[in-house]
Amino acid sequence: MSEATVLHDVLAPSSLRFQARGGEVGDALVRGLVIVAYPPQAQTAWLARLAAMPGVTLSVHCQPTMADALVKAVNASITEFRSRLTTGGTPLARQQSERGLADAEALLRMMDQHQERIVLAAVVVSVVAADAEELARRTRAVQTACSVSGLRALVLDYRQEVAFIAAGPWMDPPKAVGRVAQKHMPVETVAAMYPWVAAGLNHGRGIILGQDAAGGVVLVDRRNPPEDSGITNPNVNILGTSGGGKSFGAKVMLLREFAMGARILALDPEREYRGLAKALGGSVVDCGGGSGKINPLQVRGPMDEPDEDEELSGGDGADEVRGPLAYHMQRVKTFLDLYLPTLSLLDQARLQEAVEAAYRSKGVTWQTDPATVTQWPTITDVHAALPEDSDLALLLRNAAYGADSALWAGQTTVPPASDFTVFDIHALTEASDGVRRAQYLNVLGYAWDLVREGQASGRHTLLVVDEAWLLADPQTPQALGFLYRAAKRIRKYGGSLIVITQNVVDFLAPELARFGQPVIDNASTKILMRQEAKDLEALRGLLRLTEAECDLLSGAKRGEGLLLAGNQRVRLQVKASPREAEIIAGATT
Numbered sequence: 030m031s032e033a034t035v036l037h038d039v040l041a042p043s044s045l046r047f048q049a050r051g052g053e054v055g056d057a058l059v060r061g062l063v064i065v066a067y068p069p070q071a072q073t074a075w076l077a078r079l080a081a082m083p084g085v086t087l088s089v090h091c092q093p094t095m096a097d098a099l100v101k102a103v104n105a106s107i108t109e110f111r112s113r114l115t116t117g118g119t120p121l122a123r124q125q126s127e128r129g130l131a132d133a134e135a136l137l138r139m140m141d142q143h144q145e146r147i148v149l150a151a152v153v154v155s156v157v158a159a160d161a162e163e164l165a166r167r168t169r170a171v172q173t174a175c176s177v178s179g180l181r182a183l184v185l186d187y188r189q190e191v192a193f194i195a196a197g198p199w200m201d202p203p204k205a206v207g208r209v210a211q212k213h214m215p216v217e218t219v220a221a222m223y224p225w226v227a228a229g230l231n232h233g234r235g236i237i238l239g240q241d242a243a244g245g246v247v248l249v250d251r252r253n254p255p256e257d258s259g260i261t262n263p264n265v266n267i268l269g270t271s272g273g274g275k276s277f278g279a280k281v282m283l284l285r286e287f288a289m290g291a292r293i294l295a296l297d298p299e300r301e302y303r304g305l306a307k308a309l310g311g312s313v314v315d316c317g318g319g320s321g322k323i324n325p326l327q328v329r330g331p332m333d334e335p336d337e338d339e340e341l342s343g344g345d346g347a348d349e350v351r352g353p354l355a356y357h358m359q360r361v362k363t364f365l366d367l368y369l370p371t372l373s374l375l376d377q378a379r380l381q382e383a384v385e386a387a388y389r390s391k392g393v394t395w396q397t398d399p400a401t402v403t404q405w406p407t408i409t410d411v412h413a414a415l416p417e418d419s420d421l422a423l424l425l426r427n428a429a430y431g432a433d434s435a436l437w438a439g440q441t442t443v444p445p446a447s448d449f450t451v452f453d454i455h456a457l458t459e460a461s462d463g464v465r466r467a468q469y470l471n472v473l474g475y476a477w478d479l480v481r482e483g484q485a486s487g488r489h490t491l492l493v494v495d496e497a498w499l500l501a502d503p504q505t506p507q508a509l510g511f512l513y514r515a516a517k518r519i520r521k522y523g524g525s526l527i528v529i530t531q532n533v534v535d536f537l538a539p540e541l542a543r544f545g546q547p548v549i550d551n552a553s554t555k556i557l558m559r560q561e562a563k564d565l566e567a568l569r570g571l572l573r574l575t576e577a578e579c580d581l582l583s584g585a586k587r588g589e590g591l592l593l594a595g596n597q598r599v600r601l602q603v604k605a606s607p608r609e610a611e612i613i614a615g616a617t618t
Contacts, residue, residue, distance in 0.1 A: 047190040051164065054193070057157050058164045061185050061192020062171065063210035064152040068179025069132055076152070076222045078174050081577040084157045084167050088196045091219055092149040092211075106133045136213070150219050151210035154182060155196035170576065185209070230592065230599045232258065236285040238556070238592060239278075242600040249594050251525065251554055252489065259595025260553040263525035264516055268549075268568070269558025270531050274588040276301045278556060278603040279493065279529055280613050283449075284309075286491055292483060293449045294476045295493035296469070300455045302493070304616030311449025316472050317456025318435040322442045325364050325471045326387065327405040328357040329478040352395045354388065360474050363507040368467035369424055370504045376421055383414040383421070390414070408437045436468055446479050462502075469499045470508050477515050480524045490524035497530040497548070503540035510544040516551045528552065533564040537571070546571070556601065557582055558590040 042055035051060040080087055110130035114123060136147070154171055158164035168184070175182040185192040188205050195202040202210070230241065235250030254260035265282070269275045280302070283293055287309060295302045303313045314321035361384055366372075372380065387406035388394075412429035415422040427433045452472045457465045476492055483490050492515070500508040516526050528548065530536075536545030549571065560568065560582045569579055578591055581600065592601040605613060 047193070049187050050184055050189065052189045052193060054157075057159065058161060059189075059193060060156045060164055060168055061189050061196055062154040062156065062168070062182045063185060063192070063195075063206060064154070064175065064180050065183045065209060066181035067212065067214075069128065071179075071218055071221060074221065075178060078178065078575075079154065079171065081575060082167070082170060082174065083577050083580045084163075085171060086155040086157070086196060088153040088155070088198070089219075089222065090151045090153070090195070090202045090207075090211075092201065094147050094149050094213065100137070103133050103137045107137065136215070146216040147213050148216060148219055149211045150214045151195075151202050151207060151212070152222075153192065153195040153202065153206065153210065155193070183209070230594060230597050236282065236289060238282065239588075239601045239603040241602075247592060247599060247601055249554065249592075254595065259597070261595070262516075262520050262551070262553050264519070264552035265525070265527045265554045265556065266549060266552040267527065267529045267556045267558070268531070268533055268560070268564075269590065270561045270564070272587065273559035273585065274590070274603060275529050275531070275558055276495075277588060277605075277613070278558065278590075279495070279527065280305055280616075281603055281605050281609060282527070283491065283493070284605075284609050284612065286489075287449060291489045291491050292446075292486075293491045293493065294446065294479055295449075295451045296472055296476060296495055297451045297453050298455060298458075298465075298469070298496045298499060300453060301495060302451045303453055305613065306447075306449045306451040308612050308616045309449050310447075311451065312444070312447040313451045313453055314443055315456070316436075316443075316452050316454045316468065319456070320442060321444075321452070322436065322439055323471050323475045324405055324407055324439065324441045325361060325437055325467075325474075326384070326407060326411070327441055328353050328393075328399040328402075329475070329482070352397070353399050354393060354395050354397060358384070359507075360470075360511065363505060363511060364467050364470055364474075366505045367470055367502060367508055368428065368463050370463055370502065372421075372424075379415075380411075380421055380425075383411050386414040387411045405440065407439055408434070409439075433464060436464075437471070441475075443475065450479075452476060466499055466502055466505075466508065470511065473500075473511070473515075480515075480519060481522050483524070484522040487523065490522070491527055492519065492524060493527045493529065495529045497528045498532040498535045501532070501535035501538070501541055501545060503538055506541050506544055509536070509541055509548060513544045513547050513551065516548060526552070531561075531564070533560075534567050537567050553595055555593040556590055557593070559583070559585040559587075 044053065044055060046053045051058055053059070076087060079085055107130060110126050110133060113126040114130070117123070118126070156164060156167050156171060158167050172182045185206070191203040191205045195206040201207070231246060231248045232250040232255055233248065235248055235252070238247045238249055241247050251260060251263040251265070267275050267279055276299075283295075283302070283305065287293060293311070295306070297303060306313055316323060362381060365380055365384075366377070369380075387410035390410055391402070391404060391406045393402060393406070408425070409429045412422060412425050415425065428436075429438050452475075454465075454468055454472060457468055473494065480490050480492055494512065497512065500512055502508055512528070516528070519526050533549065535541070536549055538545070555572070557568065562583070565579055565582055568574060572593065574582070578598070581589075581591060588603045590601050590603070592599050
């Protein structure tokens with residue numbers, strides 16, 4: 030048996046059969062269409078939408094034309110259109126003649142004045158599917174996409190065999206296809222049709238996020254992006270299911286940001302980053318009941334001014350309470366609501382009174398400068414302000430004297446932050462949802478204060494919030510509200526927020542959507558890794574994902590995904606350099 034015969038057997042399908050509106054190629058169904066009408070003007074990459082659709086293959090055939098013969102044909106068309114306009118006709122007929130005359134004159138002007146080359150072009154579309162229902166759905170999608178773009182796609186009835194041949198790389202199309210599909214086009218229009226003219230993403234500066242589908246470098250500058258990039262803030266969301274490569278992608282990004290001089294603060298519920306911090310000479314703070322105690326009642330740093338739509342309001346005397354303590358008190362209230370989520374409104378008010386009494390016991394008023402306070406009240410002081418043996422005192426006792434006291438009952442003991450600081454709360458994995466969420470917010474608040482304090486240093490600070498779904502508590506949406514406000518304000522303090530999470534649907538629950546959806550929307554840069562079906566369905570509408578993008582995200586391999594950076598979208602493959610891979614591997618073991 031010759032080598033040619035073996036090659037034929039490998040390349041050829043097991044069977045071929047063609048019918049009126051389709052065919053069978055092995056186990057797959059195929060249908061051939063051609064583009065028969067085009068809009069007067071076309072945008073760059075005007076075939077990109079079709080090329081990105083699943084199961085769709087495009088074949089573009091171009092042939093040079095004889096200029097003199099084409100000029101004669103165009104002149105004849107101009108004469109015919111003018112004659113039609115002279116004889117009158119219906120308003121619709123006149124409109125069509127005027128448009129045809131304008132197009133013909135424009136084409137003649139391009140050939141005469143600009144010496145534009147004209148080619149005879151044909152676009153053949155091949156749709157492949159596993160079954161008849163999917164073939165019909167994909168065919169409708171192709172025709173709809175063409176209609177939206179001003180094109181018209183026609184199924185070649187009773188000519189499916191020649192359509193199949195025309196869709197392959199076999200040089201000129203069969204005459205039966207050419208007669209229907211070939212149209213005269215300027216070379217610049219043909220050149221602009223190819224989808225790859227808009228592919229890739231390279232700002233020329235910034236950090237490398239990975240490679241695109243063609244193997245090109247994806248280089249993004251989030252801090253000082255190009256004006257036309259559509260990137261309005263430096264924040265990043267990394268979204269994907271467990272095992273999809275979220276943490277790997279984040280580690281690669283953090284390594285490169287760290288090399289560029291950024292300071293990193295990372296909340297780490299799953300101990301993903303502690304090894305990386307140690308490898309880079311950073312520090313790890315045990316916030317799960319170890320040495321890293323954070324007093325939730327301590328007011329730290331300068332006052333965090335609210336946005337215009339969040340100003341405190343109240344009648345006369347409102348200015349008297351607007352101070353550092355007033356804004357921090359909102360954080361304390363959210364913290365206690367997360368810890369004790371079942372309290373009635375009346376008990377919440379009583380607990381708030383006890384918190385205010387605890388501050389008064391230490392001489393802290395609404396106008397006290399935090400820098401002058403040497404000892405802050407603690408949860409123990411709040412417990413002492415409650416009536417003895419009351420239900421509230423019993424509920425809060427665990428935080429003041431019981432198992433949870435190691436987290437909050439005492440002054441803050443966290444050491445000064447390093448260049449790469451990880452706040453480890455993995456020890457709370459087995460704790461109740463209330464304890465985990467309350468401590469997560471407490472640590473996030475502490476890290477946020479460090480971001481604000483670090484503004485004076487002039488260094489860019491990355492605040493990494495991993496497993497952010499832990500803040501998604503339907504009974505206390507204010508927790509996500511805190512994260513959203515941090516996302517809006519962090520650029521003002523010379524930083525950026527990286528939110529990493531799975532369970533996107535938790536953010537979009539009716540009780541949380543007011544804050545959860547803006548958290549997803551806010552970041553100008555989004556990296557989408559493999560998605561579960563429920564999350565993908567939610568993201569489809571929220572981020573206007575195409576069918577091809579959904580197919581990519583539902584079956585993406587580890588490290589593969591979709592990058593949304595401002596107004597550009599590219600397929601992304603996150604890759605580490607050998608040295609980076611060595612550091613990450615060493616930090617994991």
